[in-house]
Amino acid sequence: MSSNRVGLGTSLWSAQAHMPSVLDSRVTLVAGDGAYLTTSDGARLLDATAGLWHANVGHGRESIARAAYEQMCRLETYHVFGRFANEPALQLADRVTAMGPIPDAKVFWTSGGSDAVDLACKLARRHWQLENRPDKRIILSRANAYHGLHGFGTSIAGLEYNRDGYGSDSLIPETARIPTNDLAGVAAVIAELGPERIAAIVAEPVMGTGGVIPPEPGYLDGLQRLARANDILFIVDEVITGFGRTGVMFASERFGLQPDMVLMAKGITSGYAPLGGVLIAPAVWGRFFADADAPMFRHGLTYSGHATACAVAATNLDILEQEGLVERAAELEGVLARAVKPLADHELVADVRSAGFMAGVQLLPEVPGEAIADACIAGGVVMRAINNNTLQICPPFVVTDEEVSRIAATIQDALDGFASRR
Structure with missing residues (x-):
C-alpha cells in the first residue's frame, strides 16, 4: 500500500x-x-x-566543518582492513585510548554505537571460544536497557517492545536480562543460568533511553565484582555517557570502573559525522596481537576508521578541551x-x-x-x-x-x- x-x-x-x-x-x-x-x-x-x-x-561549529572539508580534500577515507590504515584513524586511536578508562587499551573503530554493541558482543563470545570455554555464550543486559538496534542490540534490549515482533525471543540466541539496581537479583540470575555459560554483562553507567536511570550507590561496582568473581567480561556502554556527559571524560572514571570493554559513539564527534568504537583491555586483545600464530578477529566495517569522521572527532575533542x-x-x-x-x-x-x-x-x-x-x-x-x-x-x-x-x-x-x- x-x-x-x-x-x-x-x-x-x-x-x-x-x-x-x-x-x-x-x-x-x-x-x-x-x-x-x-x-x-x-x-x-x-x-x-x-x-x-x-x-x-552544540550545532554549527565551523571549525569542525572545516576539518571535514580539509580532510576530504586530502583523502575522504580509506579502509583499515588488513595492512591498510589512514592517518586520522591512527592518530585518533592513540588519543582516545590515552584518555580512556582502560590502561593499555586498543580501539576497534565502527560507524556508530549500534555497530560497537555488535562488535563487543561478538568479541566477547570469540574470546571465550579461544579460551576453550565454548559454553560461555550468554550475553546479559539490564532490564530497561537500550543498546542500539542491530542484531545483538535488538537481542539484548531490556526494552521489551524493541525485542517483540520478530518471531523469537531473541534474534541472536543466548541472551538474558538481569535486574537494574538490584545486585541480589543479578547474582540470582547468574546462579540460575550458570556462570560457566555467561560470556559478558553489558551495562550503561547511567541508563539513557530506558528513562535516565542513575545507578544506585555501589551497584556498578558490585556488578563489576560479580562479573570478575564469575569470569564474566564486563562491558560498559558509554555511547551516551562518554566524552563528558557525566562531568568527566568517561563515566567509568566517575564510578571507579575498570571494564574489559567500553563502547563509545555520539559524543566522540558530537554528531558531526558517524563514528563509534570499542576500547578493549589487554586481557581480551592480547592474544590477537601475540605472535605469528595469533588468531584473527574476522570483523570489520567498510567505514571503520573513516578518515573524515576521525578528523571530525579530533576537532571535536579539541573543542571539548580548549x-x-x-x-x-x-x-x-x-x-x-x-x-x-x-x-x-x-x-x-x-x-x-x-x-x-x-x-x-x-x-x-x-x-x-x-x-x-x-x-x-x-x-x-x-x-x-x-x-x-x-x-x-x-x-x-x-x-x-x-x-x-x-x-x-x-x-x-x-x-x-x-x-x-x-
Missing part, C-alpha cells in the same frame, strides 16, 4: 516512528547554531535533547538538578531523576508524554518522551544557566496547560 500524501519527504520512512502520525506532524530542521535549531518555517528551538544525546559541543566543556558539563549538572527538582511536586509527575548533565521527568502513566513533548516544542524547546513516559533532558554543553532554567520552565508550562484542560 502506498501513501496518498504528497509533498517534500513523503518517501522517507522515519526511524522509530508511527508513520501515519509522523507524516502529518513533521518538524523539519534546516539549521543549527550553538544550543539552537531552526525549522523550515522559521521557528527557533532550544535543543534540550542534544539531538539523540550527541550534540555535546573550551573546558567537560568541566562546564560538571557545573551544569547541579544547575540542571536544581532546575528540575520543583517539577517533582507537580500533580502530573511521578518522579524526577538526574545523573550527570542529564535528567528525566517521568510523568504519570495517564499523562500523554508525546503531547507534553509537543507542547514543549510549541513553546520553543525541543523535547522527547522516552521509556516509562519520561521526558528526556540532555542539552548541549554550551547552554547557559538561564537556558537550563528555561527548559524546566517550559516543561512546567506544558504540564500546567494539560492539567488545566483535564
Whole structure:
C-alpha cells in the first residue's frame, strides 16, 4: 500500500516512528547554531535533547566543518582492513585510548554505537571460544536497557517492545536480562543460568533511553565484582555517557570502573559525522596481537576508521578541551538538578531523576508524554518522551544557566496547560 500524501519527504520512512502520525506532524530542521535549531518555517528551538544525546559541543561549529572539508580534500577515507590504515584513524586511536578508562587499551573503530554493541558482543563470545570455554555464550543486559538496534542490540534490549515482533525471543540466541539496581537479583540470575555459560554483562553507567536511570550507590561496582568473581567480561556502554556527559571524560572514571570493554559513539564527534568504537583491555586483545600464530578477529566495517569522521572527532575533542566543556558539563549538572527538582511536586509527575548533565521527568502513566513533548516544542524547546513516559533532558554543553532554567520552565508550562484542560 502506498501513501496518498504528497509533498517534500513523503518517501522517507522515519526511524522509530508511527508513520501515519509522523507524516502529518513533521518538524523539519534546516539549521543549527550553538544550543539552537531552526525549522523550515522559521521557528527557533532550544535543543534540550542534544539531538539523540550527541550534540555535546552544540550545532554549527565551523571549525569542525572545516576539518571535514580539509580532510576530504586530502583523502575522504580509506579502509583499515588488513595492512591498510589512514592517518586520522591512527592518530585518533592513540588519543582516545590515552584518555580512556582502560590502561593499555586498543580501539576497534565502527560507524556508530549500534555497530560497537555488535562488535563487543561478538568479541566477547570469540574470546571465550579461544579460551576453550565454548559454553560461555550468554550475553546479559539490564532490564530497561537500550543498546542500539542491530542484531545483538535488538537481542539484548531490556526494552521489551524493541525485542517483540520478530518471531523469537531473541534474534541472536543466548541472551538474558538481569535486574537494574538490584545486585541480589543479578547474582540470582547468574546462579540460575550458570556462570560457566555467561560470556559478558553489558551495562550503561547511567541508563539513557530506558528513562535516565542513575545507578544506585555501589551497584556498578558490585556488578563489576560479580562479573570478575564469575569470569564474566564486563562491558560498559558509554555511547551516551562518554566524552563528558557525566562531568568527566568517561563515566567509568566517575564510578571507579575498570571494564574489559567500553563502547563509545555520539559524543566522540558530537554528531558531526558517524563514528563509534570499542576500547578493549589487554586481557581480551592480547592474544590477537601475540605472535605469528595469533588468531584473527574476522570483523570489520567498510567505514571503520573513516578518515573524515576521525578528523571530525579530533576537532571535536579539541573543542571539548580548549573550551573546558567537560568541566562546564560538571557545573551544569547541579544547575540542571536544581532546575528540575520543583517539577517533582507537580500533580502530573511521578518522579524526577538526574545523573550527570542529564535528567528525566517521568510523568504519570495517564499523562500523554508525546503531547507534553509537543507542547514543549510549541513553546520553543525541543523535547522527547522516552521509556516509562519520561521526558528526556540532555542539552548541549554550551547552554547557559538561564537556558537550563528555561527548559524546566517550559516543561512546567506544558504540564500546567494539560492539567488545566483535564
